[in-house]
Amino acid sequence: MSEINSFPQTLTIAGTDSGGGAGIMADMKTMQECGAFSTAVIVAVTAQNTLGVQDFQALDPKLINEQFSSINGDFKIRACKTGMLADAEHVSIVVDNLKKYDFGPLVLDPVMIAKGGAQLLSDEGINTIKNDLVKLSELITPNIPEAERLADCEIKNKDDMLLAAKKIKEMGAKNVLIKGGHSESLEVNDLVLLDDESHFWMKSKRVDTIRTHGTGDTISSAIVSRLALGDDMKSAILYGKDFVEAAIKNTIQVGHGHGPLNHWAYNAGGNNNEI
Numbered sequence: 320m321s322e323i324n325s326f327p328q329t330l331t332i333a334g335t336d337s338g339g340g341a342g343i344m345a346d347m348k349t350m351q352e353c354g355a356f357s358t359a360v361i362v363a364v365t366a367q368n369t370l371g372v373q374d375f376q377a378l379d380p381k382l383i384n385e386q387f388s389s390i391n392g393d394f395k396i397r398a399c400k401t402g403m404l405a406d407a408e409h410v411s412i413v414v415d416n417l418k419k420y421d422f423g424p425l426v427l428d429p430v431m432i433a434k435g436g437a438q439l440l441s442d443e444g445i446n447t448i449k450n451d452l453v454k455l456s457e458l459i460t461p462n463i464p465e466a467e468r469l470a471d472c473e474i475k476n477k478d479d480m481l482l483a484a485k486k487i488k489e490m491g492a493k494n495v496l497i498k499g500g501h502s503e504s505l506e507v508n509d510l511v512l513l514d515d516e517s518h519f520w521m522k523s524k525r526v527d528t529i530r531t532h533g534t535g536d537t538i539s540s541a542i543v544s545r546l547a548l549g550d551d552m553k554s555a556i557l558y559g560k561d562f563v564e565a566a567i568k569n570t571i572q573v574g575h576g577h578g579p580l581n582h583w584a585y586n587a588g589g590n591n592n593e594i
């Protein structure tokens with residue numbers, strides 16, 4: 320007879336996207352496709368679509384604490400991630416809960432600004448992430464502007480990315496992935512700096528598309544899923560890159576702006592054939 324909670328379970332702690340392409344919605348779709356059962360703590364609710372973020376509100380702290388308690392009381396979470404955390408107060412609530420409960424390794428996606436330009440984390444919130452949350456993370460996954468904010472430096476080339484990654488690692492993150500989607504090069508270069516100080520680059524051709532809403536949520540959720548399934552960090556990151564690449568390459572036509580990714584593509588063989 321199978322044991323209760325033997326199935327790989329994950330947790331995303333983030334904001335919702337009413338448009339379905341980013342945030343908790345992208346996280347749960349990705350986790351499902353990657354073979355994990357996903358649970359969620361909703362920190363904030365956004366009114367959002369592919370054209371931008373029209374409004375958002377962070378939830379009452381009591382309700383957030385209750386969600387953590389509900390999940391802890393029933394499931395065995397093997398890996399978790401954070402996404403949009405809104406402000407310093409909410410970052411602190413998440414920090415307290417992550418110290419209280421064991422949800423496995425944390426992948427910290429330090430979401431700051433949405434593709435359309437909306438600020439999803441206050442300046443104070445950024446400081447609280449730097450001071451309190453980074454040190455709890457097994458992996459942090461900033462994009463280039465987020466890495467610049469965290470490391471307090473300008474990133475113009477690959478050398479700058481490596482310097483920033485080292486600074487972020489010194490803040491207490493065990494492993495660092497700086498995503499290269501925001502660079503201007505024809506090649507996209509993601510940098511991985513591992514716990515043992517070794518590093519490697521994940522290179523891919525830039526896909527000429529505006530349908531890149533939720534790329535960061537998708538790669539971090541694929542990594543969390545693979546960690547929950549038992550992969551080591553390097554294998555989980557390589558899998559995440561393949562997963563997001565397939566999801567970007569095989570565009571689906573949804574919405575008028577920065578459209579969502581194709582979360583089915585990887586399992587449909589989307590890295591080999593256009594589907």
Ligand SMILES: Nc1ncnc2c1ncn2[C@@H]1O[C@H](COP(=O)(O)OP(=O)(O)OP(=O)(O)O)[C@@H](O)[C@H]1O
Nearest residue numbers: 462498499500501507525526531532533534535536
């Ligand atoms: N146009 C593109 N072509 C190929 N790969 C891309 C493209 N844009 C992003 N990526 C890849 O997607 C992943 C996420 O990178 P990106 O820098 O876009 O994250 P992000 O800004 O956090 O995303 P978001 O804020 O939309 O969630 C990385 O692996 C990056 O290389």
Ligand SMILES: Cc1ncc(CO)c(N)n1
Nearest residue numbers: 334335341342403433533
């Ligand atoms: C709720 C939410 N989380 C993250 C992002 C960034 O992709 C977004 N646009 N919205």
